Amino acid sequence: MEQQNKPGERRLETQLIRTRAHPTRHREQVTPIYMASGFTFDNAEQARAVYSGEQLGYVYTRWDNPNNDELITRLCALEGAEAGLPMASGMAAIFTVLAGLLNSGDHVLASRSLFGATHQVLTTILPRWGISHTYADTELTSTWADLFRPETRLCLVETPSNPGLTLIDLAWIAGLCQERGVLLVVDNTFATPILQRPLAFGADLVVHSTTKFLDGQGRTIGGALLGDRLLVNELTQFARQTGPTLSPFNSWLLSQALETLxxxxxxxxxxxxxxxxxxxxxxxxxxxxxxxxxxxxxxxxxxxxxxxxxxxxxxxxxxxxxxxxxxxxxxxxxxxxxxxxxxxxxxxxxxxxxxxxxxxxxxxxxxxxxxxxxxxxxxxxxxxxxxxxxxxxxxxx
CATH class of the missing domain: 3.90.1150.10 (Aspartate Aminotransferase, domain 1)
Structure with a gap:
């Protein structure tokens, strides 16, 4: 899917290589690794302002880090997303979305063809908190509309699926969800945003296991969630408290890997x-x-x-x-x-x-x-x- 560029805007391949979240201090060709658990302040007032969000700055790597910023900046450019969060793994990204947005009594509609661990979260963990789910068969699209319930809050799909490579028509499922006020979350790990951009079809959030093609070297465990700014902001507060944080080193490795994706x-x-x-x-x-x-x-x-x-x-x-x-x-x-x-x-x-x-x-x-x-x-x-x-x-x- 060819990216549409505005006049004078750099192409995606160039953005991935040339985008940095912050200028380097010592003319480094590559952004350094910020292996710091916390960040210092010049005075008490600056600490208060940064901690409260009145002033931009870093507080604690569980909250944010320059390497995480650069990774998310590049991933947002890839997916056409407004905001995003780096996660400790792909499953951390999926679990953060589900646990961060759902409440007891909510219902999830999911495509039956899902990664095995995602299936386990839906069937063995979420029911303990009163969150139910229904599976829909990809090949029986005529049945999907009747599977939505009044309490359906979220629809989770994976396309292409693992490992059967079944597909979901993203424009179609986005339309069904929008008509009912249901959030659409798409696992885009197999396709990567190079081949498919679910947000452009109407998805609300995209999740990735960055461990896979985005890294491409078998070196890291990581994940990401990307999409609507308001939803990401809501999930940011959840993630800051629960701590599924990607390490600065893994963020740095992944950010470099995206240059060749x-x-x-x-x-x-x-x-x-x-x-x-x-x-x-x-x-x-x-x-x-x-x-x-x-x-x-x-x-x-x-x-x-x-x-x-x-x-x-x-x-x-x-x-x-x-x-x-x-x-x-x-x-x-x-x-x-x-x-x-x-x-x-x-x-x-x-x-x-x-x-x-x-x-x-x-x-x-x-x-x-x-x-x-x-x-x-x-x-x-x-x-x-x-x-x-x-x-x-x-x-x-």
């Missing part, structure tokens, strides 16, 4: 599409799922709301769970890692790892079959990725 996503997507097309012709592969394959049931939607298909490919091998595990055991180059979005190609078996806490029925309801394999396609040469998977597939039977 457009280039990295271009390569991730090109490699993923090539791998998906190749997998379709391999023996033992029953099906391949990738949003930009014509065989994907939501291919037209993917082309409308995404700039490219993303860096994740899911495929099913014949032979079920034992066969899927044998493919992973046969890999020689690709890493068996539950994380994704790395420069290195990583492979996992969702049924026995990331979504193992779900029942077999719950997994099948979101397209996770026993033989499903998820590949986070890295930046290696595509021929080497294919060669490793080819020999693993040959040996899996």
């Amino acid at each position: 457009p280039l990295r996503m271009e390569r991730h997507c090109a490699n993923a599409l090539a791998l998906a097309e190749w997998l379709q012709g391999q023996p033992g592969v029953r099906s391949v799922c990738y949003p930009f394959l014509p065989s994907h049931p939501q291919h037209d939607l993917a082309r409308r709301q995404m700039a490219a298909g993303g860096g994740i490919v899911a495929f099913e091998v014949a032979g079920g769970l034992p066969a899927g595990r044998r493919v992973l055991d046969g890999l020689k180059m690709c890493d068996i890692v539950a994380n994704l979005g790395d420069a290195r190609t990583t492979v996992t078996h969702p049924a026995s790892t990331t979504h193992s806490a779900l029942t077999d029925g719950e997994r099948r309801a979101v397209g996770i079959t026993p033989g499903l394999i998820r590949v986070s396609v890295g930046l290696e040469h595509i021929d080497d990725i294919k060669a490793d998977l080819a020999q693993a597939l040959i040996n899996h039977g």
Whole structure:
């Protein structure tokens, strides 16, 4: 999705590299790391004014930090957001949104295809506080309108989903939510704002696990929430008191990583599409799922709301769970890692790892079959990725 620039405004790629939250003091080429728990004041009056918000300044890194500022400034430019918060992890971002905005008696409508930990928060934690939820099936869009309740406060969706790569029509779901006064929160981790900007379709908040493609090096755990300034301000007060703070060092690493995100996503997507097309012709592969394959049931939607298909490919091998595990055991180059979005190609078996806490029925309801394999396609040469998977597939039977 091409960013629309005003006359004289720098392009997004340039903004990511050239945007700094603060000028450096010693002509550093790169913003330094502010590893400080607190910040000093010149006098008592300045302390009072900064602490009360009457004067800009830093108080305590649990509240704010120059490195966090720079990261959020860059992420807001990426997502077209008014404000944002850096979080200690992607799940910290999701939990902060849910716990910070919902009250006892509220109801959440969520897409059934969600990350396993998000599912656990909805099903095992929020009910203890009197917060209920209903799951909606992506393929049964005609049923969604009837699932909203008078007490529905928030709608949570993930698109593309993990790991089944199902999509939600963002303009459509935003319209449903706006008609009912319901907040729309979108997990944009898989697409990244390079490929998809949910706020432009009408979402109120976007959450990210920055651990994934935004970092891209497998170095940090982090998250972010971005969107409407009033909502972010409300969540800022919640986060300051509860402390899901991202460290300055991780903020610094992530901010530097964003400078190469457009280039990295271009390569991730090109490699993923090539791998998906190749997998379709391999023996033992029953099906391949990738949003930009014509065989994907939501291919037209993917082309409308995404700039490219993303860096994740899911495929099913014949032979079920034992066969899927044998493919992973046969890999020689690709890493068996539950994380994704790395420069290195990583492979996992969702049924026995990331979504193992779900029942077999719950997994099948979101397209996770026993033989499903998820590949986070890295930046290696595509021929080497294919060669490793080819020999693993040959040996899996």
